[in-house]
Amino acid sequence: MPSSPALPAGTLPPKAAVRPYxxxxxxxxxxxxFLVVVMVALGGATRLTGSGLSITEWRPVTGAVPPLSAADWAMEFEKYRGTPQxxxxxxxxxxxxxxxxYWWEWGHRLLGRLLGLAFFLPLIVFWARGALDRRLGLGLVALGVVGAFQGAIGWIMVxxxxxxxxxxxxxxxxxxxxxxxxxxxxxxxxxxxxxxEGALTPAPARIRAGAxxxxxxxxxQIGLGGLVAGSHAGLAYNTWPTMNGDLVPPFDGLFAATPWIENFVDNVTLVQFNHRLVAYCLVLVALLHALDARLSDPGSGAARRATGVAVLTLGQMGLGIATLLLAVPLWAALxxxxxAMAVLTMATAHARLSRGSAGAATTIQAPTVPFGFEQLAGRGA
Known part of the structure; x- marks a missing residue:
């Protein structure tokens, strides 16, 4: 069989090799x-139903199989009966x-396993086909590492x-x-x-930074929301715009615990107050950013995206206020x-697209090596 024609020395596989994928x-x-958003939603439902502590062991592989007999269920129930909850x-x-x-928590963990498979199996396939350039490949590897640690963080939390x-x-x-x-x-x-796909002109530097x-x-704000959820701070002050009559709670209420640093995590007054303050700051910054984009780059994609982000932040604040006033019912909390994930998705896409894009190359004057094939560059096929 004749061998494939060798690439000239120093020539790298063209970006065209990556483009079809x-x-x-x-x-x-x-x-x-999308699966991550579903995972977050299921995790929220697991927390709000008090189900998160129903599985008392971390078995990454064998835990995928639920109890299959009455004896299995009795054994799992006996383990749960030993918990403080x-x-x-x-x-x-x-x-x-x-x-x-049990089924809530098992479903949450099973989805986590499926998400891991949905990430790593296609990653291997795309890597093997040379479909990933260096920047994208390294980014995906970094996300894979974070995702692997996320499972351990979940168990540490439980x-x-x-x-x-x-x-x-x-x-x-x-x-x-x-x-x-x-x-x-x-x-x-x-x-x-x-x-x-396609070229995208970068937004002005100030717009990129603002995004x-x-x-x-x-x-x-999402992190602070996690503190609110974990400490049940949303049930402490169910009034707005004041907190039981105070726009700013008394200092001795905000810092009642010692050492003072613990107030930021365990003091429901300060935890809820911080979540409110950052919400106001986020909405204000998003609105000013949208106004700036519309005035300095009118009619552009960046201006439209910035406006969309501002609208979403306003809607999220309104939903948060409603959740608070209703004393955090399950549907509103979820x-x-x-x-919040929708706001983050839009804000992230806006920040990335504001950097611009060169689009798909039409020549091979500036080739990119598919990720994982660096050692083959310059060699004959």
């Missing part, structure tokens, strides 16, 4: 982002009620709720788990937006959490 990679990344809150619960809790005297997970660890999921979502959307600031503020 860009649409498939982009669809895959957005599907992964059962003894303090749910003593006397029947096995049917336990099964309801383990915190199994300690003596605990009936729920530690607020700080819940916030870390939620924030890490949000970082993964932002990373997927950022990479997906970067595979956009990144808005995106980072959304991430900070809607507020999922809508």
């Amino acid at each position: 860009r649409r498939a990679v982009r669809i895959w990344l957005y599907l992964l982002a 059962y003894r303090i809150l749910n003593e006397g619960m029947g096995i049917d009620s336990f099964k309801t809790l 383990a915190s709720g199994l300690q003596p005297g605990m009936t729920a997970v530690a607020p700080l660890k819940l916030a870390l788990h939620l924030t890490t999921a949000s970082v993964i979502l932002a990373g997927l959307v950022w990479l997906a937006a970067g595979t956009r 990144v600031v808005v995106m980072l503020l959304v991430l900070v 809607a507020h959490q999922v809508f």
